[in-house]
Amino acid sequence: MKLSFSDKNKKDIFSSIFLLIKSCTSVVHITFRTEELYIQGMDKSHICLFEIKLHSSWFDLYESAGEEISVNAQIFSNILSMNKEHHSIHISYETDSDQCNIDFITEENKGDFNTSFTIPLVDIEHILLDIPSVEYDAEFSIYAKKMSDMLSQLLIFGEIIHIDCNEETIVLCSKDISGEMQVTIPMNDLSEYAIGDSIHTSYSLTYLSKMCMTTKLSSEIQFAISAEFPMKIKYDLGSGSQVLFFIAPKIE
Structure with missing residues (x-):
């Protein structure tokens, strides 16, 4: 090779x-x-x-x-x-x-x-997982720099991010005993936005911020979320190339 x-x-x-x-x-x-x-x-x-x-x-x-x-x-x-x-x-x-x-x-x-x-080389057993194609309840795209900055700020107030989506806005929230931060993103500020039913779900903010910490992969990040499936984060690199991350939701 x-x-x-x-x-x-x-x-x-x-x-x-x-x-x-x-x-x-x-x-x-x-x-x-x-x-x-x-x-x-x-x-x-x-x-x-x-x-x-x-x-x-x-x-x-x-x-x-x-x-x-x-x-x-x-x-x-x-x-x-x-x-x-x-x-x-x-x-x-x-x-x-x-x-x-x-x-x-x-x-x-x-x-x-x-x-x-x-x-x-490292001698280690590796098993490939089958990643099924699923229908998500909400999908949206946002500028990578904006998302990275927001997540860094939200991380100051907690390690869990709560996400609420409806037909008009996306609300991101983190909170703990030190305080609470909430970001409301109007649909008009998103380059792409599609939603079925309203959604409330939570994820590890620590993991999410790590997956969005770089702005060099793509100018935009595509998110797909559902109450039943892991969040999908996609960076489209062009030429049939891409980077995907899947983050399991928090069980409340």
């Missing part, structure tokens, strides 16, 4: 993906399918499930024969954060090898040097 890409925006996206993953799990399992890079995993508390699909056309070069590897998520993320503006990222793996190779290569800037890394 080998892949490479040099676009600055895509390098930021790729690094941000693994920044989010390392906040959920210590080991990430990567499947290099023929037509896409695929990642699925879950945090140890089984509250958050993530699924990433990067189509082969998203990369400058993508060659694979269905290899699978598991690596330390923290180390992999730390390495990606070291790439410079003029570096292209090259990742390779030889079948039956016990390590993955990452190279940062520059062809223009004399101030940056080529850098190579090898990281050992």
Whole structure:
């Protein structure tokens, strides 16, 4: 397997993906399918499930024969954060090898040097879950920067977020003994909004804020919620590529 890409925006996206993953799990399992890079995993508390699909056309070069590897998520993320503006990222793996190779290569800037890394693979059992397609009660899209800022503020007042949706507004609320914060979002402030019945549900604000802490994946975040299913958070990366998170609701 080998892949490479040099676009600055895509390098930021790729690094941000693994920044989010390392906040959920210590080991990430990567499947290099023929037509896409695929990642699925879950945090140890089984509250958050993530699924990433990067189509082969998203990369400058993508060659694979269905290899699978598991690596330390923290180390992999730390390495990606070291790439410079003029570096292209090259990742390779030889079948039956016990390590993955990452190279940062520059062809223009004399101030940056080529850098190579090898990281050992982790031997761990991995089981893929079947993620069913479901009908959600409410779906909406909001600017990533706005959502990230709101969640950071709400987290000051509690670790649980209560969400109320109706045909006119979405209300986000967090509270504990130190106080309460409530944010009312009019439907007109959302780029997309569709709702059936009114909904009241609650989620871990700690997990939700982690999944929305970066604004580099996409300018907008798509949310889908229901009283019966985990919340779905979607980042559309284009070229048939996407990042999905599913967060289980709190049981009241």
